[in-house]
Amino acid sequence: xSTPNDTLDCGHTLAELSTYLDxxxxxDPGHLNQCPECQAGLAALGxxxxxxxxxxxxxxxxxxxxxxxxxxxxxxxxxxxxxPGRSIPVRGGHADDILSETEGAISAVIRSVADALPGxxxxxxxxxGDVGTPGAPVTVSVDLAVVYGHPLEQRAAELRSxxxxxxxxxxxxxxxxxxxxITDILAPPPSADRTQTTPEEKP
Amino acid sequence: MTGSPPAPxxxxxxxxxxxxxxxxxxxxxxxxxxxxxxxxxxxxAARRLTGSLADADDxxxxxxxxxxxxxxxxxxxxxxxxxxxxxxxxxxxxHLRRRRFHTDVDSVEEALDAGxxxxxxxxxxESSAVSGSRIEALKRALAALPEEQRRCWVLKxxxxxxxxxxxxTLNISTASVRGRLARARVTLARExxxxx
Numbered sequence: 001x002s003t004p005n006d007t008l009d010c011g012h013t014l015a016e017l018s019t020y021l022d023x024x025x026x027x028d029p030g031h032l033n034q035c036p037e038c039q040a041g042l043a044a045l046g047x048x049x050x051x052x053x054x055x056x057x058x059x060x061x062x063x064x065x066x067x068x069x070x071x072x073x074x075x076x077x078x079x080x081x082x083x084p085g086r087s088i089p090v091r092g093g094h095a096d097d098i099l100s101e102t103e104g105a106i107s108a109v110i111r112s113v114a115d116a117l118p119g120x121x122x123x124x125x126x127x128x129g130d131v132g133t134p135g136a137p138v139t140v141s142v143d144l145a146v147v148y149g150h151p152l153e154q155r156a157a158e159l160r161s162x163x164x165x166x167x168x169x170x171x172x173x174x175x176x177x178x179x180x181x182i183t184d185i186l187a188p189p190p191s192a193d194r195t196q197t198t199p200e201e202k203p
Numbered sequence: 204m205t206g207s208p209p210a211p212x213x214x215x216x217x218x219x220x221x222x223x224x225x226x227x228x229x230x231x232x233x234x235x236x237x238x239x240x241x242x243x244x245x246x247x248a249a250r251r252l253t254g255s256l257a258d259a260d261d262x263x264x265x266x267x268x269x270x271x272x273x274x275x276x277x278x279x280x281x282x283x284x285x286x287x288x289x290x291x292x293x294x295x296x297x298h299l300r301r302r303r304f305h306t307d308v309d310s311v312e313e314a315l316d317a318g319x320x321x322x323x324x325x326x327x328x329e330s331s332a333v334s335g336s337r338i339e340a341l342k343r344a345l346a347a348l349p350e351e352q353r354r355c356w357v358l359k360x361x362x363x364x365x366x367x368x369x370x371x372t373l374n375i376s377t378a379s380v381r382g383r384l385a386r387a388r389v390t391l392a393r394e395x396x397x398x399x
Contacts, residue, residue, distance in 0.1 A: 022384075045392060052356070060244050066241075071238065071239055074264045080234065080271050107229060111225065124228050183221065184217075184218055186217065
């Protein structure tokens with residue numbers, strides 16, 4: 001049941017050859033080069049796999065683009081729930097008010113600042129420290145991708161200063177440092193791309 | 204709400220790993236960019252596994268929902284494509300099991316084969332876009348394979364999953380995966396007259 005009854009005259013099986021195609025493992029590697037039967041078997045199985053790749057490519061092409069309606073309707077149905085993260089207390093105008101903002105909202109602010117700089121996009125960002133305790137020291141780390149040709153150190157410095165300003169306005173966190181790590185250099189987009197690839201984004 | 208206001212399409216140029224990191228932070232725009240980027244291959248795999256385009260879209264939707272919930276557990280953000288395809292494979296198999304539970308097995312096999320054969324009677328713009336008689340012949344040979352072999356074959360050739368991943372997805376041993384895959388390939392090769 002687990003292997004086909006396809007044993008070649010040389011004693012090896014088609015199942016062994018099939019596994020060799022995927023893993024490169026074979027009990028007697030030297031044999032493969034000398035055995036015409038194994039060579040023919042490998043060629044036949046390999047050509048089926050190659051044809052499988054052609055079918056896959058055709059199916060992917062037939063599946064349509066990710067900007068088509070089918071994907072839009074899937075995305076509309078998903079209604080991704082938000083990831084609020086930790087809750088961060090905020091002082092209210094009145095002593096009785098209990099206010100807070102979420103870590104997720106602050107990440108969004110950090111991303112929007114980073115994305116607004118020329119030629120940059122934010123990656124993941126983290127608030128380290130006890131954000132639940134007012135005044136506790138908090139450090140921010142942000143991954144940043146920069147489009148090739150933009151000055152890296154300058155972008156990182158701009159991001160640090162803009163984040164310091166924005167976060168001091170929009171949060172009460174005691175931010176002691178902002179660490180920017182440049183994780184990717186992006187290929188510059190072909191200029192025509194900007195208008196062409198704009199999908200209908202959700203409002 | 205957590206999107207990237209300036210220009211969401213500017214995320215199109217951003218690599219998977221970065222988007223996965225943002226998505227793990229709750230950035231829905233980054234997640235949607237990943238979904239649009241890898242949706243077509245997910246849909247193609249789900250279609251071959253379930254045998255129907257409508258089921259494929261249900262599967263893609265379920266897979267993306269699971270991916271959104273679990274993306275903060277993704278160990279290697281750069282490997283997000285393979286991860287999405289593994290989820291798509293699992294959700295496809297679940298979908299088939301649920302359907303099997305409600306329907307007579309034989310009728311499912313027939314429906315699948317009819318679906319996989321390209322539904323000749325109905326106008327299908329997608330199959331007309333597919334050129335090449337050898338690909339059409341492969342589709343027919345694939346449709347004639349026993350269901351369990353076809354699953355192994357699609358998970359390997361479409362999703363590029365390891366034997367261990369396939370074994371886990373199908374809840375069988377890796378030795379069974381090896382055997383079913385070999386049988387599938389040998390049968391397809393014979394059908395396609397690859398041996399002379």
